Amino acid sequence: MSLPPEKASELKQLIHQQLSKMDVHGRIREILAETIREELAPDQQHLSTEDLIKALRRRGIIDDVMKELNFVTDSVEQELPSSPKQPICFDRQSTLKKTNIDPTRRYLYLQVLGGKAFLEHLQEPEPLPGQVCSTFTLCLHYRNQRFRSKPVPCACEPDFHDGFLLEVHRESLGDGTRMADSTTMLSISDPIHMVLIKTDIFGETTLVASYFLEWRSVLGSENGVTSLTVELMGVGTESKVSVGILNIKLEMYPPLNQTLSQEVVNTQLALERQKTAEKERLFLVYAKQWWREYLQIRPSHNSRLVKIFAQDENGINRPVCSYVKPLRAGRLLDTPRQAARFVNVLGYERAPVIGGGGKQEQWCTLLAFLCRSKGDCEDHANLLCSLLLGYGLEAFVCVGTKAKGVPHAWVMTCGTDGTITFWESLTGHRYIHKPANPDEPPVAEQPKPLYPYRTIGCVFNHQMFLGNCQPSDAVETCVFDLNDESKWKPMSEEAIKSVCAPGATTSLPPFPPLCASTIDASVTSNDIEMQLRLLVSEHRKDLGLTTVWEDQLSYLLSPALASYEFERTTSISAGNEEFQDAIRRAVPDGHTFKGFPIHFVYRNARRAFATCLRSPFCEEIICCRGDQVRLAVRVRVFTYPESACAVWIMFACKYRSVL
Numbered sequence: 001m002s003l004p005p006e007k008a009s010e011l012k013q014l015i016h017q018q019l020s021k022m023d024v025h026g027r028i029r030e031i032l033a034e035t036i037r038e039e040l041a042p043d044q045q046h047l048s049t050e051d052l053i054k055a056l057r058r059r060g061i062i063d064d065v066m067k068e069l070n071f072v073t074d075s076v077e078q079e080l081p082s083s084p085k086q087p088i089c090f091d092r093q094s095t096l097k098k099t100n101i102d103p104t105r106r107y108l109y110l111q112v113l114g115g116k117a118f119l120e121h122l123q124e125p126e127p128l129p130g131q132v133c134s135t136f137t138l139c140l141h142y143r144n145q146r147f148r149s150k151p152v153p154c155a156c157e158p159d160f161h162d163g164f165l166l167e168v169h170r171e172s173l174g175d176g177t178r179m180a181d182s183t184t185m186l187s188i189s190d191p192i193h194m195v196l197i198k199t200d201i202f203g204e205t206t207l208v209a210s211y212f213l214e215w216r217s218v219l220g221s222e223n224g225v226t227s228l229t230v231e232l233m234g235v236g237t238e239s240k241v242s243v244g245i246l247n248i249k250l251e252m253y254p255p256l257n258q259t260l261s262q263e264v265v266n267t268q269l270a271l272e273r274q275k276t277a278e279k280e281r282l283f284l285v286y287a288k289q290w291w292r293e294y295l296q297i298r299p300s301h302n303s304r305l306v307k308i309f310a311q312d313e314n315g316i317n318r319p320v321c322s323y324v325k326p327l328r329a330g331r332l333l334d335t336p337r338q339a340a341r342f343v344n345v346l347g348y349e350r351a352p353v354i355g356g357g358g359k360q361e362q363w364c365t366l367l368a369f370l371c372r373s374k375g376d377c378e379d380h381a382n383l384l385c386s387l388l389l390g391y392g393l394e395a396f397v398c399v400g401t402k403a404k405g406v407p408h409a410w411v412m413t414c415g416t417d418g419t420i421t422f423w424e425s426l427t428g429h430r431y432i433h434k435p436a437n438p439d440e441p442p443v444a445e446q447p448k449p450l451y452p453y454r455t456i457g458c459v460f461n462h463q464m465f466l467g468n469c470q471p472s473d474a475v476e477t478c479v480f481d482l483n484d485e486s487k488w489k490p491m492s493e494e495a496i497k498s499v500c501a502p503g504a505t506t507s508l509p510p511f512p513p514l515c516a517s518t519i520d521a522s523v524t525s526n527d528i529e530m531q532l533r534l535l536v537s538e539h540r541k542d543l544g545l546t547t548v549w550e551d552q553l554s555y556l557l558s559p560a561l562a563s564y565e566f567e568r569t570t571s572i573s574a575g576n577e578e579f580q581d582a583i584r585r586a587v588p589d590g591h592t593f594k595g596f597p598i599h600f601v602y603r604n605a606r607r608a609f610a611t612c613l614r615s616p617f618c619e620e621i622i623c624c625r626g627d628q629v630r631l632a633v634r635v636r637v638f639t640y641p642e643s644a645c646a647v648w649i650m651f652a653c654k655y656r657s658v659l
Contacts, residue, residue, distance in 0.1 A: 224252035239315035305457030347374030
């Protein structure tokens with residue numbers, strides 16, 4: 001493998017420094033003198049290179065040098081942004097362990113050395129060994145790299161002790177091949193996004209805090225090492241309340257040859273903040289002017305859901321266009337419909353509200369949404385729109401209402417032939433929009449819409465924002481010719497780009513790549529199935545019934561579950577004929593077969609069983625009485641990125657019909 005001249009010279013310099021540190025030259029001179037004294041015959045005039053290398057190898061010098069240099073022999077593949085590499089985590093040692101790192105790249109070693117003042121957990125008792133307890137997990141994202149800490153028990157002073165090796169300088173991001181110096185790194189404004197997640201004993205996740213760490217203070221620290229105390233604030237309505245403090249240590253690797261003065265670092269950060277504030281101020285002035293013009297078209301526009309800004313989990317108002325960006329899933333998702341299915345299996349949860357007063361608005365940043373694996377309809381719509389844009393579709397997030405005037409967000413794609421398709425991000429359903437003609441006489445039969453949407457106020461993506469200025473905002477009569485300014489009032493694309501384009505402002509949260517699932521589908525399916533068998537047996541025992549399982553019948557249910565998931569993903573039904581034929585063969589004459597499939601997006605067997613019992617059809621199968629009753633249950637877990645999963649369960653029974 002050939003190296004560029006600059007990289008080769010840097011590598012030579014590193015090797016030279018290491019050899020000098022080990023005093024290899026002095027040891028070679030000693031061995032050379034000793035070899036000449038012992039082995040050189042009087043008639044020989046010189047010692048060959050081979051003789052010298054043999055002598056060095058015999059005394060272990062070459063082996064010592066190779067061990068100290070610790071060359072990386074594995075080939076390192078070029079990382080793609082959509083396929084983040086596995087985090088390199090370290091234990092409680094402050095020094096870096098030997099690992100496969102490139103000595104010509106710049107790294108930031110971030111250590112989390114415990115937490116304190118998590119006062120909500122002040123009364124938490126110490127967990128007993130082996131006891132299941134609530135845990136904290138810290139998730140990090142920096143320049144397309146994702147990291148996750150080991151879970152630690154929730155406590156007033158959680159025992160975080162993790163290290164993360166962040167690559168500051170990356171060729172895949174166009175940083176070039178030279179090792180970055182302090183000045184170059186000062187211009188890298190990407191923050192480290194830290195998200196703290198709490199997982200309770202039932203596996204339910206809660207977003208505790210979301211924090212953007214400015215790491216560049218380390219560039220002005222002595223020896224490129226600094227310690228920080230980070231105060232984490234709450235989310236949503238608690239964004240002004242402290243939830244705890246993390247102790248963090250930052251260390252540049254390799255150590256910086258030359259550090260900057262703290263004054264230079266502070267000046268750079270102040271200039272960036274000033275530039276960002278000015279861009280945001282100008283956009284706010286423009287947005288106010290645009291809104292005044294929009295209201296002058298028709299007074300009723302004041303009641304339409306035209307959402308220009310939205311609050312994130314930290315209570316910061318950001319333009320809605322900044323929540324969307326073309327997102328490529330690499331090899332984790334193959335089709336737009338599969339992407340829709342992935343978004344659909346992420347959990348739905350409205351932002352929590354303390355007390356009454358209606359819905360609390362909270363649009364999460366993508367990292368917070370993915371780490372928590374659940375969010376509101378706006379979070380789902382933003383992610384689905386980003387993925388569809390990544391697949392090259394013209395996609396927009398729509399903001400409007402459903403039945404009874406409930407605010408809602410969904411996704412729309414515009415085909416090259418003018419076809420308008422609505423994508424419901426919470427269910428994965430797709431609807432073709434055929435507008436009704438309001439000018440036709442009442443007698444004329446209008447197509448009845450299948451979609452649940454009633455009104456639409458605006459549509460947006462990462463480059464465009466359009467307000468609906470048609471006489472009626474009813475979805476069924478809307479014409480989605482977005483180029484017609486008499487129907488859709490656009491915002492200036494330049495104004496949107498000034499605050500929403502990548503790198504436009506330092507306050508813009510970077511988009512993380514998706515991570516592959518860590519769930520073993522087969523093992524998880526088997527575990528849930530075994531738990532359900534035990535729960536069914538116990539339930540029937542309480543009713544005074546015996547339970548006989550038939551493994552073959554359970555196995556025959558697998559094709560049906562696979563068919564159901566395939567239909568959810570592609571909207572195409574397949575394989576049902578073979579399943580029905582197999583069941584007919586497995587059920588003897590005079591016997592009755594009953595089956596009940598159900599779908600979940602969580603892996604809690606007890607919770608799923610309780611839900612199944614609430615269905616009279618399922619309860620009838622589980623509590624079946626009769627002659628020669630045989631029960632069957634089959635579980636199939638389908639995994640998606642971010643460890644999201646679709647869990648299909650089918651209960652079945654066959655018994656002899658007795659009249």
